[in-house]
Amino acid sequence: MSKKNINSVTVFSPGRINLIGEHIDYNGGNVLPAAINRKLNLNFNKTHSNLCLVESFDKGKFEFDIDKPLVKSDTHWENYIYGVINEIKKTCNNKLGGFECFITSDLPIGAGISSSAALSCGFSKGLNELFDLGLSDLELIKISHAAEHDFVGIKCGVMDQFAVIMGKIKKLLILNCETLNYKLIDADFKAFKIVLLNTNVSHNLASSEYNIRRQECNMALSIIQNQYNEYKFLADVPEKIIFSLKKNFKKNIYHRALFVSRENKRTLKAAELIQRGKIEEFGNLMYHTHRELSKYYEVSCKELDFLVDFTKNISNVIGSRMMGGGFGGCTINLVQETYVNEFIELANKAYKAKFNINLSSIIVAISNGVEATKTI
Ligand code: GLA
Numbered sequence: 001m002s003k004k005n006i007n008s009v010t011v012f013s014p015g016r017i018n019l020i021g022e023h024i025d026y027n028g029g030n031v032l033p034a035a036i037n038r039k040l041n042l043n044f045n046k047t048h049s050n051l052c053l054v055e056s057f058d059k060g061k062f063e064f065d066i067d068k069p070l071v072k073s074d075t076h077w078e079n080y081i082y083g084v085i086n087e088i089k090k091t092c093n094n095k096l097g098g099f100e101c102f103i104t105s106d107l108p109i110g111a112g113i114s115s116s117a118a119l120s121c122g123f124s125k126g127l128n129e130l131f132d133l134g135l136s137d138l139e140l141i142k143i144s145h146a147a148e149h150d151f152v153g154i155k156c157g158v159m160d161q162f163a164v165i166m167g168k169i170k171k172l173l174i175l176n177c178e179t180l181n182y183k184l185i186d187a188d189f190k191a192f193k194i195v196l197l198n199t200n201v202s203h204n205l206a207s208s209e210y211n212i213r214r215q216e217c218n219m220a221l222s223i224i225q226n227q228y229n230e231y232k233f234l235a236d237v238p239e240k241i242i243f244s245l246k247k248n249f250k251k252n253i254y255h256r257a258l259f260v261s262r263e264n265k266r267t268l269k270a271a272e273l274i275q276r277g278k279i280e281e282f283g284n285l286m287y288h289t290h291r292e293l294s295k296y297y298e299v300s301c302k303e304l305d306f307l308v309d310f311t312k313n314i315s316n317v318i319g320s321r322m323m324g325g326g327f328g329g330c331t332i333n334l335v336q337e338t339y340v341n342e343f344i345e346l347a348n349k350a351y352k353a354k355f356n357i358n359l360s361s362i363i364v365a366i367s368n369g370v371e372a373t374k375t376i
Contacts, residue, residue, distance in 0.1 A: 008375045009129045011042040013122025014367055015113035016163035017194065017332060018323055019172060019274075020282075020289055021267035023297060025157025027217055028178035028233025029264035032271055033159055034187060035167025037365040038107045040118045044126045047098035054081055056103040066098050072151070080120045083147025088124065092133045099130060108360070110202030112324025116152075117160035120144035121370050125165070129372045138180070141165050154207050155214045167369035174271045178233055185271060187366045190279050192318060192334045194364040197347055199303040200357055202328040209299065210325050213256065220257035223248050235264040255296035263289060283319025283334045287312075290321035290331075299326030303355060307331045310350055317343060330362075 014035040021031035047053075055061035062078055064070065070082040088096060101123070107115045121144045128135045135143070144161040148154055162175055162182070171184040221234045224245060231237045234257060242257045249257065266285050273282040290308045294300035304322040308331055311317040316339035323332040335343050344361045351359040 005376045006130060006132065006374045007046050009044040009126050009372055010375075011040075011044070011122045011126040011129075011370060011372045013040045013042060013118040013125065013370045014038065014164060014167060015107045015115060015118050016160055016167065017113065017196070017364055017366075018159065018163075019332070020270045020285060020321075021159075021263060022289060022293055022321075022323070023213060023299065023325075024235055024260065024263055024267065025159035025175075025177040026155065026214055027157075027235040027260045027264070029176075029235025029260070030267045030271075031159045031175050031177060032172050032267055033163035033167075033175065034172045034366045035163055035369045036113065036362075037367045038113065038362060039367075040103055040105045040107055040115070040122050042122045042126050043102045044130045045100045046130060047100055049098045051098045053100045054078070054103070055101070057105065066096055076152075077119065079152045080116055080147055081123055083151025084120050084123045084127070084143060086151055087143040087146045088127060088133065088135075092131070092135070095131050095133055096127065097131060099127070101126065108198060110206075110329060111196075111198045112322075112326070112329025113196065113362075114160040114164065114324070116148060116154075117144060117164045120147045121161055121164040125370045125372050129374055137165050155211045163369070165369050167367065169368050170366050172271075172274070172366070174267075178235075185275055188274070188277070189334060190277065191337050192279055192283075193337050193340050194366075195333045195335045195340055195343065196323070196330040196362040196364060197307050197333060197344075197351075198330045198360045198362070199301075199307065199328055199351075200360060201301070201303050201355075203301055206325055206327040209327060213297065213299065216253055216256045217260060220249065220253050220260075223253070224257070234260045237261050239265075252298070255298075259292045259296040262292065279334065280318050286319035286321040286332070286334070293322055293326065297326075301327050303328065303351075303357070304331055306354055307347065307351065307359075310347060314343070 015038045016033050019032040050067045109115045124140045124143045141161045172187045175182040239261045308320045311320040316336035319334040348359045
């Protein structure tokens with residue numbers, strides 16, 4: 001098919017899970033994400049003019065002129081799209097033209113499974129194919145990341161965009177966020193299924209506290225660098241150095257640093273355990289992570305803590321923790337295959353009785369990252 005004749009592109013852009021390694025990406029450590037079977041569907045058509053129309057099945061629509069400078073919108077989701085276009089214009093301005101894009105989705109928003117990276121990555125992939133921009137996967141990751149980090153202003157790491165673009169069916173990515181080197185490992189959890197329980201709460205602290213955590217980690221790192229300037233990233237600093245500097249930190253900064261150092265080690269350990277089929281030991285690490293995200297990193301909330309605690313006396317659930325940025329969204333659980341339906345029913349009953357909110361659930365299948373199909 002001649003590249004010049006492309007008029008339409010359909011993109012499937014998945015959400016992601018993260019098995020372990022939370023709040024580690026922006027600290028230069030290791031994370032263990034994967035793309036999942038819940039997706040955005042983006043349909044692009046050229047308009048053969050300078051006009052652009054973006055319409056979401058549930059969030060309304062907006063129009064703009066591709067040749068005019070883009071200014072930040074008051075409508076949050078629109079900025080992910082403006083951010084992507086803004087980044088693409090820096091290198092490929094003369095190749096872009098007008099387009100329409102219609103978006104549908106079965107990916108819940110605010111659930112910690114990265115509907116935002118699905119949007120920015122799906123968008124950058126779609127424009128890349130529609131206008132034959134020739135951008136590599138890594139460039140698409142960087143563009144989508146910059147859209148959120150610089151244009152939207154959430155100082156996120158690169159894990160979500162990486163998983164959404166590079167995900168592979170039945171594989172986990174063990175990604176080093178300092179070097180961006182990664183390895184695919186089998187997502188083989190034996191007799192256990194990955195089940196997400198969505199609290200259906202999204203506390204509005206999420207983005208402000210996220211940026212504060214980044215600042216706190218930078219503070220911790222600069223205190224450490226005063227004495228050990230060989231460490232460029234907080235995730236690389238051994239726990240014993242943090243212990244030895246305890247008196248130099250405020251209590252919360254000390255706890256943030258300890259969490260990051262330990263979580264990075266846990267992630268490497270987890271990848272090793274999964275590869276050796278030691279799934280129950282991995283499940284145990286998930287509980288450790290949750291405990292420290294809640295007590296040391298302080299990004300959990302009562303709904304997430306309740307759901308994790310709820311699993312502790314159920315022998316058919318071997319691991320549970322909050323997932324993603326926190327302050328709402330999902331817990332990720334490893335549940336005995338034959339017990340999944342009963343588990344979801346019991347959790348739903350208990351959660352409803354406690355908070356009078358309905359729980360929703362996703363039984364995860366690990367899928368490919370973003371995929372595009374072109375038509376003339
Ligand atoms: C959000 C961010 C990611 C990562 C996680 C926490 O999903 O977008 O970059 O920091 O939170 O692990």
